[in-house]
Amino acid sequence: MTGLKQNSIAAIIIVVFMKIVSCTPESCLEETVAKAKVPFYLTSTQKNTAPDNLTIYGLDTGTVNIYADSKSVSRAELPLDPATDNCGFVIVINGVSDTIVVAYDSYPHLISIECGYTYYHTTGVLSYTKNIIDTIIVKNTLVTTGNEENFRILY
Numbered sequence: 001m002t003g004l005k006q007n008s009i010a011a012i013i014i015v016v017f018m019k020i021v022s023c024t025p026e027s028c029l030e031e032t033v034a035k036a037k038v039p040f041y042l043t044s045t046q047k048n049t050a051p052d053n054l055t056i057y058g059l060d061t062g063t064v065n066i067y068a069d070s071k072s073v074s075r076a077e078l079p080l081d082p083a084t085d086n087c088g089f090v091i092v093i094n095g096v097s098d099t100i101v102v103a104y105d106s107y108p109h110l111i112s113i114e115c116g117y118t119y120y121h122t123t124g125v126l127s128y129t130k131n132i133i134d135t136i137i138v139k140n141t142l143v144t145t146g147n148e149e150n151f152r153i154l155y
Helices: 003-023
Strands: 035-041 054-058 065-072 075-079 084-091 096-112 114-130 133-140 150-155
Touching: 054 075, 065 075, 075 084, 114 133
Parallel strands: 035 150
Antiparallel strands: 035 075, 054 065, 054 084, 084 096, 096 114, 133 150
């Protein structure tokens, strides 16, 4: 009887140990939201330079700031909504406002088993006002979770 009891306890310990080791969920350590990466450049020097003051909010969301009175932001990351085919942003650089509208197509992309799916975007037409923004240069039309530059804003 003692041998059966010891074998049962040993079997339970082994099963519990294997369950703990085999069922540990993997963590998602990757970026899961694709955002347009937009660095700011001074037109006069052509160098990546943070505006003295930067505020960005969605065109239709006036009170929801993506950046609010931010200092030393030399590259903004703009979220694109996969439920629509365009997004508008108001960008206030050093107190002067401009509007940018980005048209795009969205498609699902598998990041990994642990992280699941996200949406990537292929940008198309880009329109903007020119109050402080001089030019916007399209560097990469594919907006992903990677670290690539998508648009370069010269102001």
